[in-house]
Amino acid sequence: MEFKHLRLESVTPALGAVVHGVDLDTVTQPAVYEEIKQALWDRQVLFFRKQKLSPDSFRRLGEAFGTPEVHEYFAHVEGFPQIQKVASDGTASPYTDRWHADVTFRARPSMVEVLRAVELPENGGGDTLWASMGAAFDGLGPALQGCLIQLTAVHDLPWSFRKNPYLGKQNTPEEELELIRKHPPTRHPVVISHPVTGRHTLFVNAIWTKRIENIDPRLSDHLLAMLADWVQKPEFQLRFHWEKDSVAIWDNFATQHYAAFDYAPQPRLMHRMTCGSAAPGAAARSGREGSAA
Ligand SMILES: [Fe+2]
Numbered sequence: 001m002e003f004k005h006l007r008l009e010s011v012t013p014a015l016g017a018v019v020h021g022v023d024l025d026t027v028t029q030p031a032v033y034e035e036i037k038q039a040l041w042d043r044q045v046l047f048f049r050k051q052k053l054s055p056d057s058f059r060r061l062g063e064a065f066g067t068p069e070v071h072e073y074f075a076h077v078e079g080f081p082q083i084q085k086v087a088s089d090g091t092a093s094p095y096t097d098r099w100h101a102d103v104t105f106r107a108r109p110s111m112v113e114v115l116r117a118v119e120l121p122e123n124g125g126g127d128t129l130w131a132s133m134g135a136a137f138d139g140l141g142p143a144l145q146g147c148l149i150q151l152t153a154v155h156d157l158p159w160s161f162r163k164n165p166y167l168g169k170q171n172t173p174e175e176e177l178e179l180i181r182k183h184p185p186t187r188h189p190v191v192i193s194h195p196v197t198g199r200h201t202l203f204v205n206a207i208w209t210k211r212i213e214n215i216d217p218r219l220s221d222h223l224l225a226m227l228a229d230w231v232q233k234p235e236f237q238l239r240f241h242w243e244k245d246s247v248a249i250w251d252n253f254a255t256q257h258y259a260a261f262d263y264a265p266q267p268r269l270m271h272r273m274t275c276g277s278a279a280p281g282a283a284a285r286s287g288r289e290g291s292a293a
Pocket residue numbers: 096100101102257
């Protein structure tokens with residue numbers, strides 16, 4: 001892929017590129033954002049170093065990928081409700097130290113996320129890992145692909161919160177009902193066709209996916225555990241070491257991520273935008289079962 005404004009340094013064959021030649025704080029040409037988008041759809045996660053972004057520039061960058069969202073639970077930067085503060089004080093697991101995609105409990109999850117390192121732990125920890133769910137699907141082979149492509153899964157926030165031992169809060173029945181009312185379970189295909197690239201992509205994850213429909217619950221548990229194990233294969237992954245003012249942009253439909261929690265008790269603060277929500281569509285059941293990208 002040739003670019004006029006960017007220079008890309010690939011990270012692994014499966015995914016990732018470090019982008020050179022762009023100062024995200026001073027971008028004025030739509031053509032630059034257009035190239036960043038093309039690079040993102042191709043590499044699934046992009047990294048930029050030494051980006052001193054003002055909140056306005058950060059917001060502009062996020063808006064290039066669609067309407068920014070206001071998150072249900074994160075605090076935000078003052079005056080910028082679209083810029084979420086993702087903070088850990090380092091004493092308890094932030095519950096993101098497992099492989100997942102974000103907000104798949106919504107009918108229209110965020111497709112693009114932008115994360116910027118504001119305050120990092122002094123021990124050098126707090127890396128983030130990403131894995132390509134297109135590569136994970138490709139690696140399954142045609143027999144399993146053909147089976148999984150027929151299945152639908154339930155994603156459920158209240159269920160996920162209930163089984164999370166780290167949150168430590170026991171809801172009253174009324175609070176629980178309110179949570180369920182606000183976040184009813186949602187259904188997504190186990191394999192989606194990526195909304196932009198059309199690539200067949202695994203779309204179940206270890207935080208939000210409760211069960212696979214229309215099969216015995218025990219089989220559902222085993223199948224989800226098998227897929228949760230499969231997506232951890234190192235060939236599908238990369239690991240990114242943050243520096244202050246590093247920026248990552250990732251495709252939340254094409255990847256899963258894992259926030260390494262190895263910095264307790266030091267604090268870590270990131271600023272995040274989530275943009276361009278979409279309804280994940282089912283992959284076609286006939287024809288080519290592999291990558292369409
Ligand atoms: Fe996450």
